[in-house]
Amino acid sequence: MTERLPRTLEQRKTDTLAKLSAPAADVWVATAGAEPGGHPRSYLVPLSLAWIDERVVLATEVGSVTAGNIISQRHARLGLGPTRDVVMVDAELEHAYGLDEVPADLARRYVMQANWDPRESGGMLFLVLRPLRIQAWREVNELSGRTLMRGGTWIT
């Protein structure tokens, strides 16, 4: 494996924004819910992503486990791969829009990046998530300095 120098903060931010804005980008979406007994239970799926006005926008089915968990917990943890060049995002739910209420511009920009239109299926939700913490690292030598955003604010 090539031994690379750790990237600067600025380079990591540039690379992270490029990953978040990439056409047809997918993201691993981890959410949690409560089992009938009250125990926390994790869930994980890959979904298409759009990066719109510093927000992560996802689209998923109204009745899905992911939608239910995000709406009840108002939180998701997102991972963009590959696993040795990751971006991790902790985000809070800002808006959940049904198809009859989603702003046309938001939907249009989602379609442009994700390259599919959730409005063509019934029963979909657009979820707008505000990043609170963003971290990016490749290998062990990048664990230090991996935090790019904290409390919703980019570190400079």
Add this chain to the structure above:
Amino acid sequence: MTERLPRTLEQRKTDTLAKLSAPAADVWVATAGAEPGGHPRSYLVPLSLAWIDERVVLATEVGSVTAGNIISQRHARLGLGPTRDVVMVDAELEHAYGLDEVPADLARRYVMQANWDPRESGGMLFLVLRPLRIQAWREVNELSGRTLMRGGTWIT
């Protein structure tokens, strides 16, 4: 994008075992814990993986969020990428071994596949997870027939 025919059950199982057994394979590990207020909270990290005797073996730090969540909830949901050729595994914790108690053969086989030795650091745990459900799909046309294992038993 090339339109591919959906794979057979047998082909998916073969591909899945190849992914799980690949040298230096990484997996996205989603776990859940309870926040101080009792609300479920999701966590997600990429970790190295070994596939040993039909078990997923992970190694992580004793005090990590992932270790704490897996030990308290006895469950993890795992995703192997890329996101358009995924394997999803729901698994239960079978054993958690500290470095002073891990069977030598298990550690040896972990090192062989993962290509690093957790025993060289202090304070690590080996977590042995038993798959209960395994699913594999590439594109939408593979969503049907994606379940390969149910209740810990491979579907035939």
